[in-house]
Amino acid sequence: MTKRRKFWIGAIAAILVVGGIGAAVGVRGAAERGKEKKKETPPLEFTQRDVVRLAPHSLAQELVLPGNVLAVSQATVRSKLSAEVRRVHVREGDRVAAGHIVAEFDTAALRTQFAERTAALESARAQLEQTERTRQANAQLVQQNFISKNAFDTADSAYRAQAAAVEAARAQLEQTQLMLNDAVVRTPIAGQVAKRYVQPGEKVSFDAPLFAIVDLAQLEVQAQAPVADVARIARGARAEVEIEGLSGRAFAGRVDRINPSAEPGTRTINVYVALANEDSVLRAGMFARVRLHVGADKEVPALPLSAVRIDNGQPIVWVIADGKLVRRQVRLGRRDERAQLVEIVEGVTPADQVIATKFDNLRDGLAAKIISGTPAGSKVADKDAPRAPALNAN
Numbered sequence: 001m002t003k004r005r006k007f008w009i010g011a012i013a014a015i016l017v018v019g020g021i022g023a024a025v026g027v028r029g030a031a032e033r034g035k036e037k038k039k040e041t042p043p044l045e046f047t048q049r050d051v052v053r054l055a056p057h058s059l060a061q062e063l064v065l066p067g068n069v070l071a072v073s074q075a076t077v078r079s080k081l082s083a084e085v086r087r088v089h090v091r092e093g094d095r096v097a098a099g100h101i102v103a104e105f106d107t108a109a110l111r112t113q114f115a116e117r118t119a120a121l122e123s124a125r126a127q128l129e130q131t132e133r134t135r136q137a138n139a140q141l142v143q144q145n146f147i148s149k150n151a152f153d154t155a156d157s158a159y160r161a162q163a164a165a166v167e168a169a170r171a172q173l174e175q176t177q178l179m180l181n182d183a184v185v186r187t188p189i190a191g192q193v194a195k196r197y198v199q200p201g202e203k204v205s206f207d208a209p210l211f212a213i214v215d216l217a218q219l220e221v222q223a224q225a226p227v228a229d230v231a232r233i234a235r236g237a238r239a240e241v242e243i244e245g246l247s248g249r250a251f252a253g254r255v256d257r258i259n260p261s262a263e264p265g266t267r268t269i270n271v272y273v274a275l276a277n278e279d280s281v282l283r284a285g286m287f288a289r290v291r292l293h294v295g296a297d298k299e300v301p302a303l304p305l306s307a308v309r310i311d312n313g314q315p316i317v318w319v320i321a322d323g324k325l326v327r328r329q330v331r332l333g334r335r336d337e338r339a340q341l342v343e344i345v346e347g348v349t350p351a352d353q354v355i356a357t358k359f360d361n362l363r364d365g366l367a368a369k370i371i372s373g374t375p376a377g378s379k380v381a382d383k384d385a386p387r388a389p390a391l392n393a394n
Helices: 003-039 108-143 149-182 227-232
Strands: 044-047 055-078 083-088 101-105 184-186 191-196 209-226 238-243 251-258 268-276 287-304 309-311 314-321 324-329 331-336 341-346 353-355 368-371
Touching: 055 191, 055 268, 055 331, 055 341, 101 209, 108 149, 149 184, 209 227, 209 287, 227 268, 238 268, 287 331, 314 368
Parallel strands: 044 368
Antiparallel strands: 055 209, 055 287, 083 101, 101 184, 191 209, 209 268, 238 251, 238 287, 251 268, 287 341, 309 314, 314 324, 314 353, 331 341
């Protein structure tokens, strides 16, 4: 190998060594600059409107119970015959009075049967008259000793058997008459037709449903109360009922009945709240929310409901303490849905700064602080302003 070639090989090796050292230094410098940049990430900043403190509030002691609106008076009209429907006189929504004719069955076969059984009754009556005359004649003859006592007993037995036959024929005729009466379907109560199950020309079986009648004059709400709260509910207690779909309106009611047993599976007890329907805006089947005032208002330490989150089934709040976010588990008391407040039994003190605005991705230990304003270029943890990369608002 020549000296010239050795020189170039050494020079290339030196360049590679120097380049590798430079690259390693560059990577290390980049890593150090990344750590420094990470350390320089500003803390999450919350405005004053995002923070609340535990304070005494007067909470209304009331229960809010879900329920359904039911009609106190309702009936399902069922068929008393197995026959063909000839006419139907009403449709859904029609108003009917008690005893109103709503449908009629075909009575051709019943009329024929009625004629047959009428004739059978007349024949049985004629035979009864004949046996009665024979009995009376034999009674006179036995007194005069012209016939034996056995002959009279035979005539008497024939008379009694024929009298029973007359009664049987009369009962069959009355049964046919009842079926003819049942062929004309009448409503048992006054109200409105909620459902019509049949059409003209259909053949229905005995006890088949024909119509559903609902009287909306007097309604009630069937509300489900937890077992633990039933002892606080008394008959006659005033209630305020809110109806889903009728926002901004409340209807006055009162507790009319309390079920003596709990519902299987749910372990709730049905409470029935009487509800007047004077302006006829309510309908059976509507979803309702019943508010029951069960005690005097009491002042207790409370926070807004928006400050409390549920994490893995446990209520928690986020507190800013020593410049960091701290996750606190709390124990709740009574709730006031109308005031949107909840009693805090333990877990927070009046000195704690609690985040009341809801945010996602809050983590225990993140740097945080409270600002009085919104300085330009700052990262503010607020619903309407930019946030630090780790924080997303609802």
